[in-house]
Amino acid sequence: MSSVMELIVNPKYVNKFKQGYPLVHKDSIANLDKLKEEGSLFHLVDPTRNFIAKGYYGIQNKGVGWVLSHRIGEKIDxxxxxxxxxxxxxxxxxxxxxxxxxxxxxxxxxxxxxxxxxxxxxxxxxxxxxxxxxxxxxxxxxxxxxxxxxxxxxxxxxxxxxxxxxxxxxxxxxxxxxxxxxxxxxxxGINYAVYLNDGAMVGIFLDQRDVRNVIREKYAMDKNVLNTFSYTGAFSVAAALGGAAKTTSVDLAKRSKSKTIEQFSVNGIDYEAQDIVVMDVFDYFKYANRKDLKFDLVILDPPSFARSKKRTFSSSKDYPTLIKDAILVTEKNGVIVASTNNATFGMKKFKGFVEQACKDTGTTYKIIESFNLPKDFQTSSDYPEGNYLKVLFIKKTS
CATH class of the missing domain: 3.30.750.80 (RNA methyltransferase domain (HRMD) like)
Structure with a gap:
């Protein structure tokens, strides 16, 4: 073991790593100063130097490295x-x-x-x-x-x-x-235009496949659909192909309009028959209330964190407010699709956001479907945070 650095695990984390937890947090290691060059391999050992696992040093927002193997002799090659x-x-x-x-x-x-x-x-x-x-x-x-x-x-x-x-x-x-x-x-069967060479985003979030499919198959027919934080309009395309009477896509990014037009066009949908709005979503809710606009299906898929000139949005703090805004523009018996990719809280807390928002607005509701990651997004039971996607279909009953 002398050729690989040893990281001493703080006692209260020893069993967690032994049970298969894969992410190495800073506070789990007693001698963090040993870590020098990213990509280097390490052995996790308990305070008496007994081997637990091996992993690599890599700094990301979640920690300082990942466990690769619990076998001391396994080569990482x-x-x-x-x-x-x-x-x-x-x-x-x-x-x-x-x-x-x-x-x-x-x-x-x-x-x-x-x-x-x-x-x-x-x-x-x-x-x-x-x-x-x-x-x-x-x-x-x-x-x-x-x-x-x-x-x-x-x-x-x-x-x-x-x-x-x-x-x-x-x-x-x-x-x-x-x-x-x-x-x-x-x-x-739905077409999407993707770019693998144009910045961080490619044009579609693959983890929402099952949600897009159920919107098309079960919820869109003859409905007036509002898609907020719409990005390239993927949900709007699915709704339109599912027979929606009309879709409205709202996103603050200026390029969202041309990207959404493109996604409609590659599916043979007349984009001029749809509304594509470049606007802050919260400002759009105010506009919709002034104009008394109501929707049968409202889709909420915000980023975990976003900052504009006017405001900062954090899903862990501000999601209840977002749901309350959505409730006000949703028809009775309409459906709100509430989604978050924030891994810092679980489905129980997310359902609590819904309960809080409905209580504050005097709204009765029923959760009629829920989704997590699709099956190609393999997760580990040892790392529940990895199953980050949470989607609720909320029927507004009054």
Whole structure:
């Protein structure tokens, strides 16, 4: 063990790591000063120097590293990465064979055994998201594993880290052939335009696949739909294809309008028959109230944290207010789709937000459906925070 640094686990965290918890937090380590170079391997040991697990040093917003193995003799090499990625691909075989869907997640970080990076598939192209310099140092092993495991059109990457933990905007192409963007991918038969070479976002959040599908299949027909924080309008497209009478997409970002027009267009939908509004969502709620606008289906999918010139939004603090605003523009017996990707609280607290908002507004309600991550977003029972997505379908009964 002398060739690998030893990190001494504080006593109260020893059993947690022994039971399989994969994320190494700063406060769990007694000798944090031992960590010098990201990407270096370490052994977690208890205060009497008994081996617990091995992992790598990589700083991201969640901690200082991830556990890779509980076997002291296991090598972290090309074979290790190849086996993990191969196992993950086998679990997604049904997705590879699905003629209606050709975009999905094939590797979901700690859920597939290696925290700190994810891999998404876009019709023959693979996109690797790196969340720390530490995991990025293993890039060569990951790419070699791909070369040995599968044929691909091309590989792109997103380096979602810098000294402030943000995205590094540079050439995202890794190898293979460069894509001609947008690539038009399919999800449950719906077309979406994606860009793997244009900043941190690609144009669609794959973790909302099941939610988009159920909106199209069960909730959209003949409905007046409001899609807030709409980004590229993916929910609006699903609703329109599900027979919505009309969709209204609202987002503060100026480019959201052209992006939403594009998503409607690649599905043959007349975007001029839809409303696409560039406006702060909270200002739009005020506008809708002044104009007495009401909707049958209201979709709330805000970022966990956002700051504009006017206000700061934190989902952990401000979501009840957001739901109250949505209630005021929702018809009786209408449905609010409340979604959050904030991993710092669970479904119980999220349902508490709904209860609080309805109580404050004197509204009765019924939760009629709920969703977490889809099955390609593999999670680990040892790390419940990894199942971050929480979606509630709330029927306003009065």
């Amino acid at each position: 090309i074979i290790f990465f190849k086996e993990k990625i191969s196992d993950a691909m086998k679990k997604r075989e049904s997705f590879y064979k699905d003629s209606e869907t050709n975009t999905f997640r094939i590797f979901n970080g700690e859920g597939d055994g290696i925290g700190g990076f994810t891999i998404d598939y876009f019709d023959g192209y693979y996109l690797i998201n790196w969340y720390s310099e530490g995991i990025y140092s293993f890039k060569d092993q990951v790419i070699r594993a791909f070369d040995e495991l599968t044929d691909y059109k091309g590989i792109y990457e997103k380096k979602r880290f810098d000294t402030k933990g943000k995205y590094i905007d540079d050439d995202d192409f890794v190898k293979g052939e460069r894509g001609e963007f947008p690539i038009i991918v399919k999800e449950n």
